[in-house]
């Protein structure tokens with residue numbers, strides 16, 4: 001028996017990287033999964049792969065998390081095609097780095113809109129549907145260790161990820177009376193396309209990171225997916241409003 005037997009889960013940014021790994025571990029643990037992303041071809045390919053691999057009800061939704069109508073349609077699709085909405089994972093995100101004095105305001109807006117406003121729009125739509133249907137669900141947020149510490153060129157990214165932590169804590173506070181839990185995962189460096197690009201732009205960063213990481217390794221997406229599985233499952237039924245850092249000891253919160 002998997003930890004998420006008969007649960008219905010939506011994961012944004014699920015075409016690849018951490019989002020894909022979360023969809024995979026959820027499906028392997030018995031959940032039906034709606035995978036949402038802007039990358040149409042990757043989304044179709046990855047959802048077909050996961051359906052074949054797990055035999056679960058795996059669907060996809062082409063959605064930009066900054067578009068309220070598309071977000072509403074994604075939630076309806078979960079209700080119609082999965083038959084419910086027990087778990088919602090706010091994972092979609094981007095990273096654009098510039099020093100503050102050179103940060104183009106339109107790029108600032110793009111980061112904040114996708115990482116923070118997108119999480120707000122999804123929280124609102126998902127929570128409304130959970131409340132209407134009496135679902136004691138769970139909302140997860142993939143923030144970042146960068147939500148708690150400054151990164152070079154991280155003005156917009158760090159601000160967005162700190163904002164996500166604030167949003168999650170208000171969600172936990174306001175939705176707890178409906179039995180809905182909200183928690184955040186704060187990944188450290190994790191081997192995905194996003195990190196590849198950061199390493200390309202700052203090649204010295206990888207060795208610097210290794211020196212200050214207690215476990216001397218970068219996470220793989222499955223490390224984050226396992227944390228998401230725990231927080232989404234009944235094992236975490238009394239945990240809400242919390243931040244789980246998964247960084248191999250690169251960042252130890254105080």
Ligand SMILES: NC(=O)c1ccc[n+]([C@@H]2O[C@H](COP(=O)([O-])OP(=O)(O)OC[C@H]3O[C@@H](n4cnc5c(N)ncnc54)[C@H](O)[C@@H]3O)[C@@H](O)[C@H]2O)c1
Pocket residue numbers: 012013014015016017018019036037038039063064065066091092093094114118142143144145186187188189190191192193194195
């Ligand atoms: N990789 C890391 O080191 C790291 C560290 C800390 C936090 N994170 C966070 O983890 C999450 C996943 O990142 P990843 O490393 O897997 O990166 P990734 O770039 O591989 O995946 C991000 C996914 O989000 C999707 N996406 C982007 N904008 C979207 C939008 N507007 N609507 C819907 N989908 C959209 C992308 O298409 C992509 O599939 C992000 O929120 C990221 O900030 C990553």
